[in-house]
Amino acid sequence: MIRWLSNIFLKIWGVSLLISLSDDNGYIYVQRGMEHKLRLSLINILLGEIQIQFFSFPIRQPEERFQLIRIHKLSVLEQFCLPEKKEKELQDSFKNHSLDLSEKDNDIEKEVLLRKLEQSNSIIESSQNKIIAYTSVFLVVVPLFFSMLNYNKIRDFQKIELIIFCVWIYSVINLGAWIFQAFKVREIKLSTFSDLKQSKDKRTECSWQIYYDWQQTRRKAEFFVSMVSYIEECMKVTTIMGVLLMLCVGMNSKVTNAIKDDKHVYTLETENVGKTYDASAVEWAELLYQLQKDNCNKIIILYNQGELGTIENALGTFTRQELVMLTDASMEPGTIKVILED
Numbered sequence: 001m002i003r004w005l006s007n008i009f010l011k012i013w014g015v016s017l018l019i020s021l022s023d024d025n026g027y028i029y030v031q032r033g034m035e036h037k038l039r040l041s042l043i044n045i046l047l048g049e050i051q052i053q054f055f056s057f058p059i060r061q062p063e064e065r066f067q068l069i070r071i072h073k074l075s076v077l078e079q080f081c082l083p084e085k086k087e088k089e090l091q092d093s094f095k096n097h098s099l100d101l102s103e104k105d106n107d108i109e110k111e112v113l114l115r116k117l118e119q120s121n122s123i124i125e126s127s128q129n130k131i132i133a134y135t136s137v138f139l140v141v142v143p144l145f146f147s148m149l150n151y152n153k154i155r156d157f158q159k160i161e162l163i164i165f166c167v168w169i170y171s172v173i174n175l176g177a178w179i180f181q182a183f184k185v186r187e188i189k190l191s192t193f194s195d196l197k198q199s200k201d202k203r204t205e206c207s208w209q210i211y212y213d214w215q216q217t218r219r220k221a222e223f224f225v226s227m228v229s230y231i232e233e234c235m236k237v238t239t240i241m242g243v244l245l246m247l248c249v250g251m252n253s254k255v256t257n258a259i260k261d262d263k264h265v266y267t268l269e270t271e272n273v274g275k276t277y278d279a280s281a282v283e284w285a286e287l288l289y290q291l292q293k294d295n296c297n298k299i300i301i302l303y304n305q306g307e308l309g310t311i312e313n314a315l316g317t318f319t320r321q322e323l324v325m326l327t328d329a330s331m332e333p334g335t336i337k338v339i340l341e342d
Contacts, residue, residue, distance in 0.1 A: 011233075017170070020044030022051070024072065037061055041070070048177030049074035049227070074230075075186070080223040082189075082216055094211055098204045106207060113210045120217040127224035131182045134231055138179055142172055145242050148249070158330035161248045168241035175234040182227050188220050248330065264290055264340035270311060271334060284311075287338055291318050296340040302328045303336040311336070 013021045022044065024037035038060065041053035051072040058064035075081065082090075098106065145168075157165060191209035199205035266287045272280040290296070299321045301308070315323055315338070331337070 015044075015046060017044060018042065020053070022053070022072075037064075039064075046174050048174065048179075048181040049230075050177070050181075074226065075223060080219050080226070082219060087212070090215060091208060091212070094208055095204060098207060103203075106203060110207050110210060113207070113214050117210065117214040117217055120214060120221040123221040124217070124224050127221070127228045128182075130228050131179065131224075131231065134228075134235060135179050135183075137235070138175060141242075142176075142238075145246070148246065158332070160329060161245070164241055164245050164248065168238065168245050171234060171238040171241055175231065175238050178227065178231045178234055182224075182231070186220070188216055190216060264296060264342075266338045266340075268311070268336050268338065269334060270308065270336060273311065287340075288314070290340060291315075291321065294320060296321055296342055298322045298324060298341040300324045300326060300339040300341065301336055302326050302331060302339070304328060304331040304333045308336065 020041050020043075022039050022041065024039055038058070039053070040057045040059060042055035043053065045052040045054075053070040053072065054068065056067045056070045058066070101109070154165065190213050196202060196205050196209060266283045267280075268283055268287075269278075269280040272278040273284045275281055291299070299315055299318065301312070301315070301324070303325070304327065312325075321340075328337075
């Protein structure tokens with residue numbers, strides 16, 4: 001449980017917009033069970049596989065320095081690309097290994113490499129199919145969410161709703177960037193027939209080319225699997241934030257509809273009820289007048305926090321009506337709504 005909670009905390013810290021802790025080896029967030037290259041950034045903006053960091057400080061990396069602006073990409077990580085130096089090392093090692101192989105053993109290894117190459121291509125194809133499916137969901141669900149919002153609803157958002165809305169928009173943009181980048185044409189360097197044709201040892205060259213193609217394809221497959229994983233994580237955040245946002249909008253709509261359907265709704269600033277000529281004082285006087293007419297059965301008070309004091313005591317004297325107190329976190333502290341139900 002503690003391990004799971006710590007992983008969640010590290011993920012949230014890694015994607016945080018402000019004061020973010022990221023891992024250059026594990027890309028966005030710190031992952032357990034691997035060597036870390038930690039980095040603390042005051043501002044951290046994620047746009048799919050592109051990570052833009054401002055005021056970035058390396059942690060325990062003597063070879064790295066502070067950077068005012070730093071752009072980091074998932075595709076440039078060592079596990080997803082094959083540098084020329086690494087390629088030369090693999091080639092020398094493979095050809096030295098091939099010198100001691102019999103023709104039968106060479107054929108066996110070639111068959112295994114061909115099978116691994118086919119498996120890597122299958123992983124790429126499977127990952128691409130998943131990305132297509134996620135794209136379809138994205139293109140259907142996100143516009144549906146937007147259609148349920150309008151300017152008036154957004155304008156009336158309280159602080160909590162506004163925070164959820166901003167996080168949701170950020171996650172939608174990030175998810176869209178991931179999907180767009182997943183469909184981007186990416187170059188993959190493979191062996192050429194001309195190298196085989198010019199080689200004097202065609203048996204070894206043929207085996208090397210299969211091995212080389214597998215190394216390149218394997219890295220591309222791992223890259224696509226990582227992209228799918230990040231897209232899934234982003235979709236989870238987008239869905240959770242979207243559902244929370246719709247719940248908040250739905251709750252506010254119910255309250256708004258109740259207010260529209262019933263004329264006896266009063267908004268009061270508790271500190272201004274006793275001030276002459278203040279709007280809250282006028283509302284309070286009208287509220288007491290309506291209660292004196294005994295035309296309602298229930299008094300509902302919506303408030304956020306704080307003591308209601310005089311208001312609660314005054315309304316409590318109307319014993320013929322049921323008094324109901326409800327907390328509403330979306331309301332500003334010090335502001336209350338009083339609803340008189342017939």
